[in-house]
Amino acid sequence: MQLADAARSGRPSRAGAAGPGLIVWLVALVAALPLLVALSSFFSASEGVWPHLARYVLPEALVNTVWLVAGVALCTAILGVSLAWFVASCEFPGRRFFNWALLLPMAMPGYVLGFAFAALFEFTGPVQGAWRDLFGAARFPDLGPRGASVATLSLVLYPYVYLIVREAFASQGIRGMEVARGFGYPPVQAFFKVSLPMARPWLVAGLSLAVMECLADFGTVKLFNYTTFTTAIYRAWYGLFSLQSALQLSLVLVGLVLTALLLERRFRGKSRYTPPGNTRQRRIALPPGKAAAVTFYCTAILVIAFGLPVSLIVVWSLENFAAEFDTGYWQLAANTLMLSTGAALMITTVAILLSVTVRRAPSSVNRSLSRIATLGYAIPGTVLAVGFFVPVAWLSRVLNQYLGSETGHVVALQSGLAVIFLAYLARYLAVAHGPVESALQRIRPDVEEAARGMGVSGLRLLGRVHLPILRPAIFTALLLVFVDIMKELPITLMTRPFGWDTLAVKVFQLTTEGEWHRAALPALAIVVVGLLPVILLSRQRR
Amino acid sequence: MLMLSHVACAYGAEPVLNDVSFELERAHIGCILGPSGCGKTTLLRCIAGFERVTRGEIVAAGVSLSSADRHVPAEQRRIGMVFQDYALLPHLTAMKNVEFGLRGMPSADRKARAMQFLEQVGLKDFARRFPHELSGGQQQRVAIARAMAPRPDLLLMDEPFSNLDAGLRQSLGQEMRELLKSLGATALIATHDHHDAFSMADDAGVLHHGRLLQWDTSYRLYHRPADRFVADFVGKGVWMPGRVSAADTVEIETGSATGSMTASFPVGAEVDLLLRPDDVVHDDDSPLTAEVVQKLFKGSEFLYELRLPSGARLLSSVPSHHNHAVGESIGIRLETAHMVVFPRLDPHPSPIRG
Numbered sequence: 001m002q003l004a005d006a007a008r009s010g011r012p013s014r015a016g017a018a019g020p021g022l023i024v025w026l027v028a029l030v031a032a033l034p035l036l037v038a039l040s041s042f043f044s045a046s047e048g049v050w051p052h053l054a055r056y057v058l059p060e061a062l063v064n065t066v067w068l069v070a071g072v073a074l075c076t077a078i079l080g081v082s083l084a085w086f087v088a089s090c091e092f093p094g095r096r097f098f099n100w101a102l103l104l105p106m107a108m109p110g111y112v113l114g115f116a117f118a119a120l121f122e123f124t125g126p127v128q129g130a131w132r133d134l135f136g137a138a139r140f141p142d143l144g145p146r147g148a149s150v151a152t153l154s155l156v157l158y159p160y161v162y163l164i165v166r167e168a169f170a171s172q173g174i175r176g177m178e179v180a181r182g183f184g185y186p187p188v189q190a191f192f193k194v195s196l197p198m199a200r201p202w203l204v205a206g207l208s209l210a211v212m213e214c215l216a217d218f219g220t221v222k223l224f225n226y227t228t229f230t231t232a233i234y235r236a237w238y239g240l241f242s243l244q245s246a247l248q249l250s251l252v253l254v255g256l257v258l259t260a261l262l263l264e265r266r267f268r269g270k271s272r273y274t275p276p277g278n279t280r281q282r283r284i285a286l287p288p289g290k291a292a293a294v295t296f297y298c299t300a301i302l303v304i305a306f307g308l309p310v311s312l313i314v315v316w317s318l319e320n321f322a323a324e325f326d327t328g329y330w331q332l333a334a335n336t337l338m339l340s341t342g343a344a345l346m347i348t349t350v351a352i353l354l355s356v357t358v359r360r361a362p363s364s365v366n367r368s369l370s371r372i373a374t375l376g377y378a379i380p381g382t383v384l385a386v387g388f389f390v391p392v393a394w395l396s397r398v399l400n401q402y403l404g405s406e407t408g409h410v411v412a413l414q415s416g417l418a419v420i421f422l423a424y425l426a427r428y429l430a431v432a433h434g435p436v437e438s439a440l441q442r443i444r445p446d447v448e449e450a451a452r453g454m455g456v457s458g459l460r461l462l463g464r465v466h467l468p469i470l471r472p473a474i475f476t477a478l479l480l481v482f483v484d485i486m487k488e489l490p491i492t493l494m495t496r497p498f499g500w501d502t503l504a505v506k507v508f509q510l511t512t513e514g515e516w517h518r519a520a521l522p523a524l525a526i527v528v529v530g531l532l533p534v535i536l537l538s539r540q541r542r
Numbered sequence: 543m544l545m546l547s548h549v550a551c552a553y554g555a556e557p558v559l560n561d562v563s564f565e566l567e568r569a570h571i572g573c574i575l576g577p578s579g580c581g582k583t584t585l586l587r588c589i590a591g592f593e594r595v596t597r598g599e600i601v602a603a604g605v606s607l608s609s610a611d612r613h614v615p616a617e618q619r620r621i622g623m624v625f626q627d628y629a630l631l632p633h634l635t636a637m638k639n640v641e642f643g644l645r646g647m648p649s650a651d652r653k654a655r656a657m658q659f660l661e662q663v664g665l666k667d668f669a670r671r672f673p674h675e676l677s678g679g680q681q682q683r684v685a686i687a688r689a690m691a692p693r694p695d696l697l698l699m700d701e702p703f704s705n706l707d708a709g710l711r712q713s714l715g716q717e718m719r720e721l722l723k724s725l726g727a728t729a730l731i732a733t734h735d736h737h738d739a740f741s742m743a744d745d746a747g748v749l750h751h752g753r754l755l756q757w758d759t760s761y762r763l764y765h766r767p768a769d770r771f772v773a774d775f776v777g778k779g780v781w782m783p784g785r786v787s788a789a790d791t792v793e794i795e796t797g798s799a800t801g802s803m804t805a806s807f808p809v810g811a812e813v814d815l816l817l818r819p820d821d822v823v824h825d826d827d828s829p830l831t832a833e834v835v836q837k838l839f840k841g842s843e844f845l846y847e848l849r850l851p852s853g854a855r856l857l858s859s860v861p862s863h864h865n866h867a868v869g870e871s872i873g874i875r876l877e878t879a880h881m882v883v884f885p886r887l888d889p890h891p892s893p894i895r896g
Binding site for chain 2: 175176178179180181182183184185186187190193194197198200
């Protein structure tokens, strides 16, 4: 007893606790800073362009954003739920293949799928050409910017819903369906009365992820010239050079995000339903006709969302390889690699420190702070870009006032890597924190106590106990963050240091000029790397 | 009411049911007994319409439901099923679960009927609880109320008492029988415990490796088993080797056992005689003694395992005021009114089972 007491009292010495505790506060502050900055804009005076924005841009952005979110939520729900149901609960040819293959569109950034579609459907493109050959001058049914944005984003975002709802259906089994059928409900009615309501918490969770991504999207809507908040923020800053207005727009967008988060809490429901009884995996054997229809449906989605666009990009890359590929690409690749690797290392390190610190001192304050620190994942990149640029620029100004005049140096922190890395950290900390945290929770506390009993503590404990056990999780975290940052557009575009073009930025620049074919090569690189986490994900779930 | 003739069912190449035939009369309670894996759940699922049969026919109320080339979908059968795991819908309250089965009724009638059945199973005060807020026994009773509320033509129950303790099991079994009888319901129950069959069933059958070995009253299953497996599975007992000396007598090592035999054997036939614990009676005056090897207190009685001087074992059920220590020798006497006799099995089966 006495020994145990001694060990316990020897654990968090006050002097030692201050250091790690500081990390938690700092990280939480980083995540909260852009929100505070956006909030401060509410109280500060508006700049000259604000009345213009408020009158012309704000209503359009608001209406468009709401439409986009509603459309994407509806479409991802339909796609995600139907595909998840077929794969988890029905037997049809190709089921095992589609089980993982339907995750592939996750590897596609929206702006890549978007420009592949744009190229296919543009006036001089193959689809409209064929249309004119067939129907002459009849008007081509054009989706328009709104439809195109909704369709593209739905096709890249449905896997979030699919992945989570599939889990729900798989764990439900078909017992609920049997109960309903025993009482005379036809299969379709049984699905809507039983299976779907039982999967609601998962559906809401998946939908909220898709909606968050949709609110954060910049590349896709910009491509289709569909004005939403993210593009409006970009224009306020880069077109009208009004940071103040950009902040004010950000504030509204943050409001929308928070609304979505609150709605999620509201609709997720209190209970995590446990499935009724035994969950033996038995699937519904579909009659041949229906089974073929389901196979066709899954194939069609996969071809439209992945097969066709990837084929196009591959073909165009090969066609343009000789003309496009020059030393400039090595520079782009090097930039991309350095930014993504550097940020991934930094973010994963912070994630580990955060998790381990909170584990050592699991006070309610620390736990709340760690929740705030990982909240940044919900905040769109455009908001983070502005939200960090403004305070860092202000800090530089202050420093210049005190130092600049004496030394002759001009400090310009905002044009270095500070802003971009801070914004990355805020946005992607949650991505690294997830796997690290869940792996850490699987380490029993006695392991640490045993190590402390043997005199291993502090950094040596971290290095000799935590890191080796966490290695797979750390790898996952690094990979996920690396790929996310590689695909990332608005933060990189808006806050990259001068000359630091990346593959994603290159794709953006070429597609805004309508150079679809030339954008294929960098896009292909992004998609190929983007496949890595999808493979990881599908292997984990198997 | 329910008739199965030569029903077979297979999962892929693996046969699960083979040539199962029996008939259950209207308002009777039937019981399918069998060890786990014998196919009893599959049998219920075939009747409910969740599995297709590969051969034979299932007829209920004069309508052919299943045969090799005909399959009425589950939702058109009007057969209620209580699943082994209850399968309550977790997102609905107890009340809503019962209402769920009352499809197409006006809302007011539905609520009244659901409440009536919840009351009948003693859960009136738990109507607003969700399944996870109910105990195992309560969940099960909700499942039963849900299955019975639509007054199905036939009610199927898969191991309805498997998650209950022995005491509750028996009392609920009798309550259930009364409830079913008062509603005039026809029910078929699958269970691995012959006590369930004894307390509830009018007719019962033993299923083994997908075959129905005997379909009879539970009394006859116990006293007139048609098969060694049935004899072993229904109740405890010990096989004693013996020789038939008369139409009603078998000579075994403890002497002559007399009673009506399950089958007639020629004099001199080598047989095995099943001695049930109640065939071996404790009698202090009896010259025959055996040593207590093990004892199991069952409340009103002891189940003694006894060793004869030859080393052979016997089971004896003795009123519990006769408390004897392990190692003590006690007097016993055979009282074999019903003798379960089968031709001698070689090698002789293991002495004690049950």
